[in-house]
Each structure stands twice: as C-alpha cells, then as structure tokens.
Amino acid sequence: MTDPIPLLDLSSQHRELEGELRGAFDRVLAHGGFILGKEVAAFEEAVAAYLGVPHAIGVSSGTDALLVALMGLDVGPGDEVITTPFTFFATAGVVSRLGATPVFADIDPETFNLRPDAVAAALTEKTKAVIGVDLFGQPCDIDGLREAAGPATLIEDAAQSIGASYRGERIGGHAPAVCFSFFPAKNLGGLGDGGMVTTTDDELATKMRRLRVHGSHPKYFHAMVGGNFRLDALQAAFLNVKLPHLEGWIAARRQNAEYYDARFAEAGLAPERLRTPVRREAGHSYNQYVIRTDRRDALRDALTEAGVATAIYYPRPLHLQECFADLGYSEGDLPEAELACHEVLAIPTGPNLTESNRARVVSAVLSALG
Numbered sequence: 001m002t003d004p005i006p007l008l009d010l011s012s013q014h015r016e017l018e019g020e021l022r023g024a025f026d027r028v029l030a031h032g033g034f035i036l037g038k039e040v041a042a043f044e045e046a047v048a049a050y051l052g053v054p055h056a057i058g059v060s061s062g063t064d065a066l067l068v069a070l071m072g073l074d075v076g077p078g079d080e081v082i083t084t085p086f087t088f089f090a091t092a093g094v095v096s097r098l099g100a101t102p103v104f105a106d107i108d109p110e111t112f113n114l115r116p117d118a119v120a121a122a123l124t125e126k127t128k129a130v131i132g133v134d135l136f137g138q139p140c141d142i143d144g145l146r147e148a149a150g151p152a153t154l155i156e157d158a159a160q161s162i163g164a165s166y167r168g169e170r171i172g173g174h175a176p177a178v179c180f181s182f183f184p185a186k187n188l189g190g191l192g193d194g195g196m197v198t199t200t201d202d203e204l205a206t207k208m209r210r211l212r213v214h215g216s217h218p219k220y221f222h223a224m225v226g227g228n229f230r231l232d233a234l235q236a237a238f239l240n241v242k243l244p245h246l247e248g249w250i251a252a253r254r255q256n257a258e259y260y261d262a263r264f265a266e267a268g269l270a271p272e273r274l275r276t277p278v279r280r281e282a283g284h285s286y287n288q289y290v291i292r293t294d295r296r297d298a299l300r301d302a303l304t305e306a307g308v309a310t311a312i313y314y315p316r317p318l319h320l321q322e323c324f325a326d327l328g329y330s331e332g333d334l335p336e337a338e339l340a341c342h343e344v345l346a347i348p349t350g351p352n353l354t355e356s357n358r359a360r361v362v363s364a365v366l367s368a369l370g
C-alpha cells in the first residue's frame, strides 16, 4: 500500500520551520506580552506592507474580521446584506448575528464567485452591504460587484485568498473592508485561529480597532459596544515566521494547478465528466484546486480507496441551510450554487505536494473517470 496523500501536508511545512516557530514561542514566553502588544503590531505592519495597504488590524479569526467590518459599517436590524450562497457559513452567519438579513444571489459557474448581475437584481433600498468572496483563492469580480452594489458598501471576504491579486494588484485595498483568515489550512495559516481586516479608510480603521477591544477608548470608556476580537500575540509571532514564505508557497500551488490543468486537458474527457477550475484572474492563489464532475461521489470514493484525500467545499448552499429556513428560499432558487454543491471536489494542491504524489492524484482521478 502506497502512502496516503493528505489534502494539505502541514506537518512538513512545520518541520521545516520548527526552529523558528519554537524561537517565536520562546520569545513570547520570555517577554510575557500575550495580548496584542508588539508581536501583533509587528505582524500588522508586515501584512500592511506586503499588501500595500495603510491599515491592517489583527483579529481573532476570519469570522471576527467579517463581524468587525460589518459592525464598523453599523450593519444591524432592518439591513440586508447580499452575498453568495456558495461559501463557508461564516460569510452569512455574521450577518444574522448582527440582526441583519442575509440575501443570497447566484454564482458564476466558472469561477464559483458571486455574479454582479445577480447582486444588482437582489438590491433593495435596505441593502447596506454586499459581501463578495474570493472563493478558493480566486478574487471575485470586485469592480463588477462595486458597481452592482450601488450605494451599498462592498466588503471582500478574502479568508481564502491572502496573496492573491486582482488585475495585477494584491488584494487588500480594493474594497472598503477586506477580511482575511489565518485558519491553519489557509495559504498563510496560524497554529490556531486568527484573522485580519484591512482598509484604506482611516476613520473605519480607528473604529474597527476600538471594536476589537469592546469598543473602548480610552480603556474602560465605551462610546460603542464591541467585543473581544483580539489576535493572540503567539499567533502573530508564528504568522510572522510564516509570512516571508507565503509567496513561495503560492507559487508552488500555482505550479501544481498548472500541472493538473495540463494533465487533465491532455486526457480530453467530456466536460460533464471533468472540468478543471477556470482561472479568470492570473493572481489566483489556489487555496483549493476544485474540479467538477457529474460523478462526484463515485470519484470521491475511488480517490479515498486510492489513498488520495479530497474535500467537498461545499455540500449544501447557504440559502438551503436549516438555520436560514425563515428566509424563505427553496430548492431551485439559486441553481448554479445548488449544482456546484453536487459536482465539486477539492484535490490536493498544497505547496508540499511532491511531484510523484501529484502524478498519483492525476492517475487516480483519470482511472476513476475514464
């Protein structure tokens, strides 16, 4: 039996960085500044410089980055927020948590991202914000969404796409608030939870920094209600060790994606049998390489049998989740998102995927679908 191929091999990445990560841990243990402080400030500065944005605010998770952004825009009861139903739950969960109403618009079946024309059709006078998601590492149609959003504010959920570029420029400053996640499986992953929100708006930045610490300014004085959304100093120290490697890791992911694209194209299968992800943005960072097939579940079983780990992002669209039943959606309302849920399969594409393993992934896929 050959070795199993994980979806993402984080243990080799951590073995390579073990000395530096332990050094970061020892430093934080020695100085004892566990909450915010210089570790978080140093990481925020490094990310702001990397992304070319004036403000980067470290928060406790990608979910909290979205929450802080919406709170910063005063989203609340009576407001509607339009977003995609084909995303991780957090994108819409934060809207409901603030008492606002998520409104779902359908996706482009090629990129899996929110369609501007669908957003325009869903717009009402109650629409306060639109959340575009850069799914799987591919930036959404930011210009199209901004135009479709009209007077509503565009927020970018870039949880899966740090290091990706939109029209040649790294994402982070294209929308009034851009939200990142450092969940371990992201391209820049912590050793626990973490997130960041970036903005080019000075006033919004100040407000979000206050919201991160219960809305206090100065300490123990609260003109607004926030929460504990602080990024942990230890995570910031670990992430600062990893940040200089991010570009190399993304380059390796792109190489894997290009290899898959070429091998699968050579195989010449019918499009319903196998479709590779469409790279509309050259700056796609391939947090996931997601194929489509009309026999997804059989393919997944065959790959499991062959020792190749896969994942289904996502098995059920958000408009059909039980917790959103009150919103009144039913099956057939957003057909592209629904179909994607039946057809998608993520295959291994991490930076530590070896050449022999990616060749094994290709043969396993082709022999299952051939």
Ligand SMILES: Cc1ncc(COP(=O)(O)O)c(C=O)c1O
Pocket (backbone or CB within 6 Å): 061, 062, 063, 064, 087, 088, 090, 091, 133, 157, 159, 160, 180, 181, 182, 183, 193, 194, 195
């Ligand atoms: C698209 C998207 N939005 C939001 C999140 C939430 O990020 P976190 O897990 O860091 O809270 C994730 C991460 O899983 C995500 O993929």
